[in-house]
Amino acid sequence: MIIVKIGGSVFSDKKGQPENFDEETVRRIAKEIAGFYPDEDFIVVHGGGSFGHPYAKEYGIREGLPEEWEAANRRRIGFTLTHQAMLRANERFIEVFVREGLPAFSVSTSSVFITENGDVAYGDVEVIERLLELKFIPMLFGDVSIDLAKGIEILSGDQIITYLTKMLEPNKVVFLMDVDGIYDGRPGEGSLVQNLTRDEIDGLLERLNCLAAGTDVTGGICNKLAEAKKIAEHSEVWFVNGKVPGRLSGAIRGDGFGTRITG
Ligand SMILES: Nc1ncnc2c1ncn2[C@@H]1O[C@H](COP(=O)(O)OP(=O)(O)OP(=O)(O)O)[C@@H](O)[C@H]1O
Numbered sequence: 001m002i003i004v005k006i007g008g009s010v011f012s013d014k015k016g017q018p019e020n021f022d023e024e025t026v027r028r029i030a031k032e033i034a035g036f037y038p039d040e041d042f043i044v045v046h047g048g049g050s051f052g053h054p055y056a057k058e059y060g061i062r063e064g065l066p067e068e069w070e071a072a073n074r075r076r077i078g079f080t081l082t083h084q085a086m087l088r089a090n091e092r093f094i095e096v097f098v099r100e101g102l103p104a105f106s107v108s109t110s111s112v113f114i115t116e117n118g119d120v121a122y123g124d125v126e127v128i129e130r131l132l133e134l135k136f137i138p139m140l141f142g143d144v145s146i147d148l149a150k151g152i153e154i155l156s157g158d159q160i161i162t163y164l165t166k167m168l169e170p171n172k173v174v175f176l177m178d179v180d181g182i183y184d185g186r187p188g189e190g191s192l193v194q195n196l197t198r199d200e201i202d203g204l205l206e207r208l209n210c211l212a213a214g215t216d217v218t219g220g221i222c223n224k225l226a227e228a229k230k231i232a233e234h235s236e237v238w239f240v241n242g243k244v245p246g247r248l249s250g251a252i253r254g255d256g257f258g259t260r261i262t263g
């Protein structure tokens, strides 16, 4: 089984118009997956991109539910609007995958996971397991979540993958981004790290100025690397450029170009 994360930076321009969707790129990614399906089982998780992130930021979802009624109700509205935006993104993905003959089936993240400060505290993976047995491609997405500590939260696609990896033990996890992999510095300034062991991640996190690296509400590259450290305990992890044809296929085959993290 392979878990593929389609990052928000791959399927949309996060600084562009709200809800812009790069259908061409998503179609090409679907075609690459179709080259390995059904011999290989897949779970696909997509990020928020220009769909969920603007609402999450505008309504301060990560700050949780305040005591005061008016402020809390504004945030409840924002919670719903963020989720609806993610459902619209998800619908676009499902349409493209189905058109390519792939039985992608939407699993609404906020209905199957409960978080505690943004990490999954409880998740029902049985539906996902059954879908896989029946040869579907479960498709999840970064979403809002009911949170045990804060009332409400954002659940990043990256955190979902950590949980799924622990529970389902895939052979490989591939993160698609809009750069060639993990850089030892900012992309364009640092060099591409092609091979990384789990033990080397802490040092890299220290060398990267994590506060400046990501601008979205779920922590950008630093969060991704921190999650990759947990994921690499159970599975090989790849970070590759989802905008470049063939890179996903290379990671799936194991001879790809990007960053490969081993345990
Ligand atoms: N050292 C680094 N290595 C790789 N990418 C980096 C680094 N520093 C900053 N970045 C930026 O991080 C971005 C990827 O993180 P981002 O959170 O946007 O990922 P994503 O998975 O595509 O998005 P989303 O969280 O919306 O799904 C890249 O576009 C890149 O410019």
Ligand SMILES: C=C(C)CCOP(=O)(O)O
Pocket (backbone or CB within 6 Å): 008, 046, 047, 048, 049, 052, 053, 056, 082, 086, 141, 142, 143, 144, 154, 155, 156, 157, 158, 217, 218
């Ligand atoms: C902002 C929302 C709703 C989802 C965030 O998921 P991510 O883009 O995978 O971090």
